[in-house]
Amino acid sequence: GQNIDQPTEMTATEGAIVQINCTYQTSGFNGLFWYQQHAGEAPTFLSYNVLDGLEEKGRFSSFLSRSKGYSYLLLKELQMKDSASYLCAVMDSNYQLIWGAGTKLIIKP
Amino acid sequence: GAVVSQHPSRVICKSGTSVKIECRSLDFQATTMFWYRQFPKQSLMLMATSNEGSKATYEQGVEKDKFLINHASLTLSTLTVTSAHPEDSSFYICSARDHRQGDTGELFFGEGSRLTVL
Numbered sequence: 001g002q003n004i005d006q007p008t009e010m011t012a013t014e015g016a017i018v019q020i021n022c023t024y025q026t027s028g029f030n031g032l033f034w035y036q037q038h039a040g041e042a043p044t045f046l047s048y049n050v051l052d053g054l055e056e057k058g059r060f061s062s063f064l065s066r067s068k069g070y071s072y073l074l075l076k077e078l079q080m081k082d083s084a085s086y087l088c089a090v091m092d093s094n095y096q097l098i099w100g101a102g103t104k105l106i107i108k109p
Numbered sequence: 110g111a112v113v114s115q116h117p118s119r120v121i122c123k124s125g126t127s128v129k130i131e132c133r134s135l136d137f138q139a140t141t142m143f144w145y146r147q148f149p150k151q152s153l154m155l156m157a158t159s160n161e162g163s164k165a166t167y168e169q170g171v172e173k174d175k176f177l178i179n180h181a182s183l184t185l186s187t188l189t190v191t192s193a194h195p196e197d198s199s200f201y202i203c204s205a206r207d208h209r210q211g212d213t214g215e216l217f218f219g220e221g222s223r224l225t226v227l
Contacts (some may be wrong), residue, residue: 033216042115042202042218043153087152097143097216101152 002026004100006088011106012078020073020086020103028093034062034073035087037102043087046073075105083107112136113205115219122193123227130188130222132203138183139205143216144176147200159186183208193226200224 003025012018024032031050035043049055049064049071061074073086088100112135122128132142140161145153157178158166165178177189186205190197203219 035218040200040221040223042221044218045215048215097155099152099155 002090002092002098004088004090004098006086006100006103008101009104009106011108012075014078014080014107014109016078017074017076018078018105020075020088020105022071022073022088022100024069024071024088024090024098024100026090026092026098029066030091030093030095032062032064032071033089033091033097034060034071035089036084037087038084046086078107080107080109113203113217113219115203115222117222118220119223119225121225121227124194125192127189127191128193128224130190130201130203130224132186132188132205132219134184134205134207134217137205137207137209139186140183140208142180142186142203142205144178144186144188145202145204147202147221153202156188190224193224195226198224198226 006022033048034046036046037043047062049062052064054063059076064071085102085104087102089097091097114133114135116131120128142159144156146156147153155168156171159178159180161180161183167173175191180186200221200223202221204216206216
């Protein structure tokens, strides 16, 4: 079956760096997405990786290793507003998005 | 970036009534839109894929007669929850992809609709 694993919850300190990992097992691969979702709101797009390596976008970076079925989202200079759930989603060979359960990130002052 | 508008954002209805939720792509055409349901503290669950001009494709376990989907134009899809029951109370979210980006483009999400059935 298809499976996306990411930690349920993480806690970090304002101003610090946090890495949220995502491992996947899917039938085929057409890219991996990271979305941010604040409580009670719809997800917003953060990043898309289809090739191995690191994609940097401001304070957020996303890494992909297709051979390892692994990605991470790196958040730097954490701000209180970064408290949210972070969803990892993989597009399989049928172009269907398989969603992880999300990682709830708690930022403490 | 592209904008997807969803309406209403909140709706409260009595058990047994029907509720319609609209999803519009405001500045792009979407041949395909997706409808998700999300229960508290859980991930998104795909309910159905809405295809313009044809019948929606429903995920296993989703009742197509209860969750009616209509995708009449390239910018509008509607989800109607028929004969709603309290267990249908949930956060419903639509998403769409710009057809020019093909199958791997970024998904743009609507604001979500919180349905409460009394």
